Amino acid sequence: MAANLPESNSAPSDPRWRNFIIAMAAIALAIALSLGFRTQTPTTTLETLATKAVPIDVAVNNGKPTLIEFYANWCTTCQAMAEDVSKLKTEYGDKLNFVMLNVDNTKWLPEITRYRVDGIPHFVYLNPQGESVAETIGEIPRLIMAANLDALIANSSLPYAKASGQISAFAPKIMPSQSNTDDPRSHSSQVKSEN
Structure with a gap:
């Protein structure tokens, strides 16, 4: 049937x-x-990277080179780079520190001011002594960042030390007060009163 x-x-x-x-x-x-x-859908988020990041006070004192990323959760460029930064962290994490500093947290205002962060993502490359050797800003291709990290680990000049790409504008809400002598870009002179 x-x-x-x-x-x-x-x-x-x-x-x-x-x-x-x-x-x-x-x-x-x-x-x-x-x-x-x-x-x-990206599997890596900025929050995930931040929770796995090395604290800055540890990074500048542990004798390893460091990559600091200034970011914000609202920054679409930062979000677009999160997957690449995660892959770089997986590849280089045992050789250098990855530090994530959220620019919306006023706790990082001294670092934001020190490195003159006015666009994000802003990357600062520190040598093993914790001294800044280069900075890049904006969306940087992973291969360029990898070349910079290889040079940083080898204690060589970074091949793309002035690289820049698409950024999200950023201006700190509160600026710490500085005397004119603290800022090398300040051209005004201090006047001493004689009384």
Whole structure:
């Protein structure tokens, strides 16, 4: 006894057959879209990187070179680079420190001022003694960052020390007061009163 299957010569005109094909195509499309969106979603977030970062006070004192990233959660450029920074951390994490400083946290205002952060992401490369040897700003391709990290680890000049890319503008909300002598870019002179 045969099941109620459409005959081969009437299959294309049978509405049940056509509905079956449409349903299968819809299922295949849904699976393809689901997989496509899943592969495009970044798996690394800035928060994840920040929680796994080395504290700055440890980094400047442990004798290893350091990469500091100034970032913000709202920074789309920072978000776009998170996956690459995570891969670099996996590759270089045993040879150097990765420090993440959120510019929205006023705790980091002295560092923001010291390194003159006015756009993010802002990367500062520190030698093993904790001294700044180069800075880059904006979205930097992973290969360029890797070349800089290789040079930093080798204690050589960074090949892309002045690299820059797309940034998110940033201005600190509060600036610490400085005397004119503290700022080498200040051209005003102090006047002493004689009384």
